[in-house]
Amino acid sequence: MQLNQGWETDRTDQTGSAVAVLERTAPETTGARLSRPQRFARRIRLARADLAIATGYLALAVLVLSGQWRHPRDGYLIKSGQDQTMWEWFFAVTAHNVANLRNPLGTNLQNFPDGVNMMANTAMFGVGVPLTPITLLFGPTVTFVLVLTLGLFGTAFAWYWLFSRYLVESKLAAAVGGLFCGFAPAMISHANAHPNFVVLLLLPLIAGQILRMARRAENEGGPRPFGRRIRDAVTLGLLVTMQIALGEEPLLIFALSFGLFGLVYYLHRPRIGLRVLRGIAPAVGLAALITVVLTGVPLWWQFFGPQSYRMIDHGPMGNDLKALAQFPSESLGGMISPGQNVAINPTEENSYFGWPLLLLVTVTAVLLWRELAVRAVCAVIVSFTLLSLGPSLMFGRGDTGFALPWKWFEHVPLLNSVLESRFTMAAVPAIAVILTLASQRALDFWRESASDWRPLAWFGALVLALVPLTPTILPVVQRSPTPAFFADGTVHQYVSNGSVVIVPPPIPAGARPLLWQADADFSFALAGGYFVGPTGTDKKGRYGPEIRPTASLLMKAQKSNRFPAIDDATRAQALTDLRYWHADVLVLPPTDNSGVLRNTVNQLLGFQGQKVNGVWVWDVRGIV
Numbered sequence: 092m093q094l095n096q097g098w099e100t101d102r103t104d105q106t107g108s109a110v111a112v113l114e115r116t117a118p119e120t121t122g123a124r125l126s127r128p129q130r131f132a133r134r135i136r137l138a139r140a141d142l143a144i145a146t147g148y149l150a151l152a153v154l155v156l157s158g159q160w161r162h163p164r165d166g167y168l169i170k171s172g173q174d175q176t177m178w179e180w181f182f183a184v185t186a187h188n189v190a191n192l193r194n195p196l197g198t199n200l201q202n203f204p205d206g207v208n209m210m211a212n213t214a215m216f217g218v219g220v221p222l223t224p225i226t227l228l229f230g231p232t233v234t235f236v237l238v239l240t241l242g243l244f245g246t247a248f249a250w251y252w253l254f255s256r257y258l259v260e261s262k263l264a265a266a267v268g269g270l271f272c273g274f275a276p277a278m279i280s281h282a283n284a285h286p287n288f289v290v291l292l293l294l295p296l297i298a299g300q301i302l303r304m305a306r307r308a309e310n311e312g313g314p315r316p317f318g319r320r321i322r323d324a325v326t327l328g329l330l331v332t333m334q335i336a337l338g339e340e341p342l343l344i345f346a347l348s349f350g351l352f353g354l355v356y357y358l359h360r361p362r363i364g365l366r367v368l369r370g371i372a373p374a375v376g377l378a379a380l381i382t383v384v385l386t387g388v389p390l391w392w393q394f395f396g397p398q399s400y401r402m403i404d405h406g407p408m409g410n411d412l413k414a415l416a417q418f419p420s421e422s423l424g425g426m427i428s429p430g431q432n433v434a435i436n437p438t439e440e441n442s443y444f445g446w447p448l449l450l451l452v453t454v455t456a457v458l459l460w461r462e463l464a465v466r467a468v469c470a471v472i473v474s475f476t477l478l479s480l481g482p483s484l485m486f487g488r489g490d491t492g493f494a495l496p497w498k499w500f501e502h503v504p505l506l507n508s509v510l511e512s513r514f515t516m517a518a519v520p521a522i523a524v525i526l527t528l529a530s531q532r533a534l535d536f537w538r539e540s541a542s543d544w545r546p547l548a549w550f551g552a553l554v555l556a557l558v559p560l561t562p563t564i565l566p567v568v569q570r571s572p573t574p575a576f577f578a579d580g581t582v583h584q585y586v587s588n589g590s591v592v593i594v595p596p597p598i599p600a601g602a603r604p605l606l607w608q609a610d611a612d613f614s615f616a617l618a619g620g621y622f623v624g625p626t627g628t629d630k631k632g633r634y635g636p637e638i639r640p641t642a643s644l645l646m647k648a649q650k651s652n653r654f655p656a657i658d659d660a661t662r663a664q665a666l667t668d669l670r671y672w673h674a675d676v677l678v679l680p681p682t683d684n685s686g687v688l689r690n691t692v693n694q695l696l697g698f699q700g701q702k703v704n705g706v707w708v709w710d711v712r713g714i715v
Contacts, residue, residue, distance in 0.1 A: 140262040141255075145248050147266075148273060151562075152243035155274070155282060158567035159236040166232070167570040170421075170437035171284035173602040177621045178286060179231035180602075181212070182238075183609040185219035186226035195220070196392045200613055201597075201605060201620030202636050203590040204673055210393035211400060211632075212622050213287045217336030231609060239282050242289035247273020249292035250520060253299050258464070258524065259531035267553070268520075268527030275519045276419035279562040280440035283421075287338035288513070294345045295520070297330045301349070301371070308370025309363055323374040328381030335386050340509055341516070348471050348517035356467040400625040400632035408435055408510045409481015409497065410442040411488060419443035424559025433488055435512055442479060442515040444522070447556040452522055455529045465528065468521035475521075479514035508632070526553065570603075574680050576704040577607040582678075583614055585710055589675035590616040594688050594707075595645035596672075597621065599635045604680075618672040641668040641695070648691050652684040657694045665695040669715045679707040 159166045168175050180201075188195040195216060199206030209216075218238050219226075226234045251269025259265055272278075272295075281288040304323050334342045357364025383390075393399060411433035418424030419440045420432075434440045452472075459465045482498035484491045497511050530553070533546040576582055582591065596619030597604045608617055619636050626633045638646075641664060648655050655661075669677075679688055679700065689707055693699050696714070700707040 137262075141252075144251060144262065144266045144269070145244070148247040148251075148269070149240075149244045151274060152240045152247075155243065155279065155562050155565060156236055156240050158564050159232075160240075162567060162569065163233050163236065164230065165569050165572070166567045168283045169566050169568045172436065172438070173599055173621055174284035174438065175235060176602045176605055177599075178284070179235050180605040180609060180621075181209070181214045182219050182222070182226050182234045183231040183606075184613065185209075185214060185216065186223040186231075186234075187609075187613045189220055189223045190227060196389060197397055199616060200608065201617045202398075202622060202624060203616035203618055204671075205624070205636075206398055207620070207622040207624060208393065208396055208398040208400075210389050210396070211398070211624075213338060213340070215287055215290070215337055216389075217333055218286070218290065231606075235286070238286045239289055242286060242291070243273050243278060243282060245273075245290065245292035246278065246295075249295040250523060253295040253302075254523070254527045257299060257302050259527055261531050261534050264527050264530035264534060267530045268523035271523045271526060271557070272520050274562055275522075276422065276443040276445075276560055277441040277513075277516050277519060279421050279565070280419060280434075280438055280443075283565055284438040288341055288516070290337050291341055293330055293334040293337065294341065297327065297334065297345070298349060300327050300330060301375075304371045304374055305353075305367045308367045311370075320374045321377070323371075324377035324381060327374065327378035328385070331378065331382045332385045335382070335390075340513070343505060343509065344475075344514060344517050348475055348521070351474060352467045352471050352521075355470040356463055359463070398624050400623065400630045402504070403508045403623060403632035405508075405510055407481050407483070408439075408512050409483075409485060409495075410476075410479045410512045410515060411485045412480060413487050414440070414442045415444055415476070416446040416449060417443050418445045418559050421563050421565060422559060423561045423563065426563065427559075431487055433485075435510075439510065439512050441512045442476065444518075445556070445559050447559060448522070451552050451556040452525055455525055459525070459528060459532070462528065464524060468524045471521040472518045475514045475517035479512055481511050529553075573607045573610045574704065574706050576678065576680075576706045576708075577611045579704070580611065580614070581704050582611055582676075585676035585708060585712075586615040587675050587712060589673035589712070589715075590618045592618045592669065592672055592674045592677045594677055594679040594692055595649060596636070596642045598638070598642075598646075607680075615675075618674065639668045639671065641665045645688060645691065648687050649682070649684045652687055654687055654690055657691070662695055662697070666715060669711055674715055675710070675712050677709040677711060681705065 153160065159168060184198055184200060185195050187193075188198065195214070196210050197206055197208055201207055215238075219234075222234050222237070225237065247269045249269075250272035251265050254268045255262055255265035258268075278289060300323070304327075307319075331342070353364075357367065413431060414433050417430035417433070418428060420429065420434075420437065420443075421440075422443075422445075424445055425443075434443075456465055456469050477495065478497050478500065480495050480497065482495055482501055484493040484495055500506050501511070529549060533549040536543045537546040572578070585591075591608075593604045595601075597617065598619060599621045602621035604617060605620060608615065619642065621635060623632050623634055624636070625631065626637055636642075644655055644661070644665075677692060677696075677700075679685060679692065682688070685707075689700060692707075692709060696709055696711065698709070700709045702708075
């Protein structure tokens with residue numbers, strides 16, 4: 092599969108040799124005609140260009156997250172909701188398990204005593220395990236912001252690498268595509284809270300490996316050397332294995348979109364397509380086998396181990412059609428011309444491309460329609476954007492009642508756990524391909540004639556389309572410190588072999604106690620928490636624990652600021668729930684409506700709590 096064949100179509104006969112195209116464009120082939128000193132000098136120039144582009148990407152990534160970097164201990168990305176807390180806990184508990192030689196795939200440190208299936212909770216062992224020393228030395232917040240920063244930078248540079256090696260000659264053109272892939276609105280939105288959708292640098296490497304295999308199959312034909320086939324399979328298998336350790340949902344979306352790209356690319360050349368398929372199939376099959384062998388135990392644990400679940404019922408999570416033409420909230424365009432808030436939440440602005448970019452991509456795609464790569468990426472853009480709109484078309488938060496294709500896909504296994512809004516992320520590299528090819532074409536025109544007006548028109552339009560999408564610094568607030576009761580280890584005096592029950596127990600909407608536990612070096616287990624686990628007999632996934640009656644009573648009392656009716660049945664239920672949690676102590680930290688909560692617990696237990704280090708505690712080891 093030679094992507095760089097496409098932009099040559101106006102100068103090279105499409106029925107001509109693809110090898111001839113590659114001889115003109117591929118850096119490794121061009122360099123083969125040069126002398127050894129010339130090849131060395133050329134590598135130095137290319138390396139300098141790569142380094143300059145990488146430095147630019149890294150600087151932008153640091154700038155976007157500079158608010159968090161300025162406060163690495165107590166800063167909090169406010170738009171993350173409680174997701175930053177959840178991810179920091181994942182990194183912290185992974186480091187704790189690795190340091191103590193415990194199984195990282197599951198833990199009962201939250202949701203005690205049932206525990207949490209870490210493999211089913213996108214714990215990102217691919218970064219959590221190797222960054223254990225960072226987490227232990229500097230804390231999980233530093234690990235969290237480091238992963239996000241390197242994710243933005245690495246994703247941008249990896250796509251730049253792919254485009255510069257397989258799509259275009261120009262480093263500048265490839266840099267445009269890499270910039271968009273790494274800092275697209277969806278990437279910046281997820282950078283508030285979701286490292287698994289920011290660390291995507293392995294996806295272009297997987298694409299590069301498949302393209303390399305396809306190029307050999309297309310050009311060489313016939314049986315390939317066994318040794319090369321083994322090397323290809325091992326490389327691909329290791330890349331896929333590592334991506335599974337970073338995030339399975341992005342891998343699924345990528346695999347589906349890349350498969351559609353390949354299908355459409357070879358649609359008008361079916362014989363070549365079949366030759367490529369036959370050529371790469373053995374290596375791909377062997378790579379799949381290697382991946383299964385390497386990930387078999389973790390995947391078994393994820394789907395069949397303790398606290399596993401079959402699927403997550405998210406409900407309708409499609410993009411609003413209106414979002415496509417609007418600017419993202421964390422961008423220059425969003426500051427100057429904010430639109431209606433139609434996103435699922437601030438971390439899921441997956442389709443905010445802005446009307447200037449949509450217009451530019453549409454016009455450019457029409458002008459470059461003869462190119463096979465453009466046709467293929469257009470199919471990806473249209474198909475996956477359509478899927479991302481969900482089962483029914485929404486416009487301005489209003490349901491039009493118009494049924495969409497996702498209605499027939501939302502019950503397919505694996506797909507039914509994907510937030511359909513995220514399918515638009517497949518359009519990001521597809522759009523980048525169009526921008527990269529058009530930039531290369533403009534530079535070619537400029538090379539032929541310095542007075543040609545078309546390059547100026549293109550780059551002017553490109554600037555007008557991308558400047559409104561320029562990301563702003565993600566907003567950060569200062570979070571309150573960990574209560575001294577946990578920070579100085581006083582909690583150890585109240586815990587034997589049971590759990591700490593926060594009043595009320597933590598849930599996804601209030602997960603701050605998870606970090607108090609981490610600050611206490613995981614010396615106690617928590618009832619409740621923020622995770623995904625099974626519920627009911629059908630093992631359908633849900634966020635957070637099943638809410639027990641006493642937890643529900645406490646949450647309602649806090650929300651209403653009213654003392655609830657308590658009778659003997661309510662007290663008996665409280666004892667039942669405390670026994671279920673294996674509770675050692677109840678802890679009421681400073682919180683909203685704490686007076687009502689304290690009196691409620693006093694009445695439930697029949698004795699007064701004690702104030703210790705700024706929190707109220709009820710030692711229940713003698714009554715449960």
